Amino acid sequence: MNPSLLLAAQSLPLLDDLLLLLLGAMLVALVTRRLRIPYTVGLVVAGTAIGFLRHQGILPSGAGHFELTEDVILLILLPPLLFDGAMNTPFAKLRENGALIGTMAILGTFGCILITTAAIRSLTGWDWDVSLLLGVIVSPTDPVSVIAIFREQGVEKRLSTIVEGESLFNDGLVVVMYILLMRGMEQGWDGITASEGVLTFLRMIGVGAFIGLSLGALVNWLIERINEHLVEVLFSILLAYGSYQLAEHLEASGVIAVVFAGLMVGNIGRRSSMSATAILSLGLTWEVIAFVANSLAFIALGFAVDPMLVVENFPTVVLVWLASTAARALMTYAIAGADQAIRGAYPRSWLHIIHWGGLKGTVPVALALGIAESTTLFEIAPRIQAIVAGVVMLSMLIQGTTVKPLLRRLNIVRPREARRRWERHQARSIAVETALEELADAVSSTEIAPDRVASLRERLLTI
The missing domain is CATH 1.20.1530.20 (Na+/H+ antiporter like fold)
Structure with missing residues (x-):
């Protein structure tokens, strides 16, 4: 087989896993937004579920090529x-x-x-x-x-x-x-x-x-x-x-x-x-x-640690x-x-x-x-990894x-209205700054008469 085709074939499972992880991240983002819980908490739950399915052999063959x-x-x-x-x-x-x-x-x-x-x-x-x-x-x-x-x-x-x-x-x-x-x-x-x-x-x-x-x-x-x-x-x-x-x-x-x-x-x-x-x-x-x-x-945390080992410890x-x-x-x-x-x-x-x-x-x-x-640390490494993964999960789920x-x-x-005013202020600041830059570019390229610049700038700054 052509080496380039062989490399492409070997890369497909990894690409599949990455696409599945990104799809999972998108779904988690939508669900956590609907449930009004922190996004990273949803990711930890999803990663734990993935790890359980993978280590129980429930995931389809070919899944899990992405190693964290x-x-x-x-x-x-x-x-x-x-x-x-x-x-x-x-x-x-x-x-x-x-x-x-x-x-x-x-x-x-x-x-x-x-x-x-x-x-x-x-x-x-x-x-x-x-x-x-x-x-x-x-x-x-x-x-x-x-x-x-x-x-x-x-x-x-x-x-x-x-x-x-x-x-x-x-x-x-x-x-x-x-x-x-x-x-x-x-x-x-x-x-x-x-x-x-x-x-x-x-x-x-x-x-x-x-x-x-x-x-x-x-x-x-x-x-x-x-x-x-x-x-x-x-x-x-x-x-x-x-x-x-x-x-x-x-x-x-x-x-x-x-x-x-x-x-x-x-x-x-x-x-x-x-x-x-x-x-x-x-x-x-x-x-x-x-x-x-x-x-x-x-999410990929689930690929690295066996949840059953976390349960044991x-x-x-x-x-x-x-x-x-x-x-x-x-x-x-x-x-x-x-x-x-x-x-x-x-x-x-x-x-x-x-x-x-x-x-x-x-x-x-x-x-x-x-x-x-x-x-x-070869013998004790799996236990340390399980303890750390469990601590991270507890921290995310409780704190x-x-x-x-x-x-x-x-x-x-x-207050909510104060937050909205602050967000509008931020958006307005960016818009005004962009308009001022466009105005400066127009002056430098003689697209606008210099005598109108001062009045336009003054109007922008009062927005």
């Missing part, structure tokens, strides 16, 4: 989720809450890891390094569904920035810790000092941030000189994946690189270098990309989820509570949302899948479904 590996999530699905989140995080709000976000992302994450690790050690009797590994894996947060609820309910941008900003940075820190921990467990801890570990950790974070800032600045410079919105959007996609790949190639943190690259484009490039058409295209494109990536990650799953949730509560009320008491910049009711909104998502799943390749009622209970939501 560590590389698929970390290299393909995670960068767009991080980039989209960072791009929509404003510098101004980040600066206002920088101390809280940084302290939560660093001290809060380390505190959660230590508390959860101690609980896992006492519950399972595993060695400290294995317990620490599981504690690291279940510590990062994924507020995708929470942020979607925030937008729907009209929650203040500052609260969204705190929750999303912490998640962006604690993901990067946790992935670096995971890499160093796996390296030590594989190669042995002999000859590795604490100072060397800290220096390696700081180097990976620092180099990753430098790569993200540098490539982000380069792309902003290129965008400023290209007045073509399709090319500008393509540049942003190349930046998201390119910054991650370059950082990983240089043994730095790809996650941190993507976060800083997204911050650069979202706060500098989008505001000073892009046309209104490009801004609108960029936002819509990344919204779709993030939607697809998130959908594939959660369910008592441990519940205890690990309770330990990680309690650890986050302790660190949140200690750190954010102190910040709120000192600055008084936001109501105390926000502390409950910051704590309860720390859902588990794609990053724990990706890290858990990566341990399957470890020679030292994900109760965030909205909690927001209403705490009276943090914005």
Whole structure:
């Protein structure tokens, strides 16, 4: 057979699976919208059902060619989720809450890891390094569904920035810790000092941030000189994946690189270098990309873990989820509570949302899948993966479904009419900005008399 035809024939089952996953994501989106439940919760339920059918042999032969590996999530699905989140995080709000976000992302994450690790050690009797590994894996947060609820309910941008900003940075820190921990467990801890570990950790974070800032600045410079919105959007996609790949190639943190690259484009490039058409295209494109990536990650979770193994380890799953949730509560009320008491910049009711909104998502799943390749963890890897999958499911099903009622209970939501006014204001701003650009282009091409420009501009600005 012709090699190209053979390759095409081998690719068809994978393409079929991808199309089925996308169809499933679309159906889940429609059903969850009708039932008024978070989209990611529906994805977790769908993924669990797929996993059960697959492992019971009920799915038709040929299904399941799409494998959710560590590389698929970390290299393909995670960068767009991080980039989209960072791009929509404003510098101004980040600066206002920088101390809280940084302290939560660093001290809060380390505190959660230590508390959860101690609980896992006492519950399972595993060695400290294995317990620490599981504690690291279940510590990062994924507020995708929470942020979607925030937008729907009209929650203040500052609260969204705190929750999303912490998640962006604690993901990067946790992935670096995971890499160093796996390296030590594989190669042995002999000859590795604490100072060397800290220096390696700081180097990976620092180099990753430098790569993200540098490539982000380069792309902003290129965008400023290209007045073509399709090319500008393509540049942003190349930046998201390119910054991650370059950082990983240089043994730095790809996650941190993507976060800083997204911050650069979202706060500098989008505001000073892009046309209104490009801004609108960029936002819509990344919204779709993030939607697809998130959908594939959660639905394909069912391909990776046998739900029956999750059921067998369910008592441990519940205890690990309770330990990680309690650890986050302790660190949140200690750190954010102190910040709120000192600055008084936001109501105390926000502390409950910051704590309860720390859902588990794609990053724990990706890290858990990566341990399957470890020679030292080969026997225990399936159990760890099942526990992590169960913790993610519990987090989504319990926390994900109760965030909205909690927001209403705490009276943090914005009235519906206020949300609609804000949405109309946003649409009007984009329309006026586009009209002003078209007016400027018409003047430069002598399509309109200069004496009419001032009056037209004044009328546009009063809309």
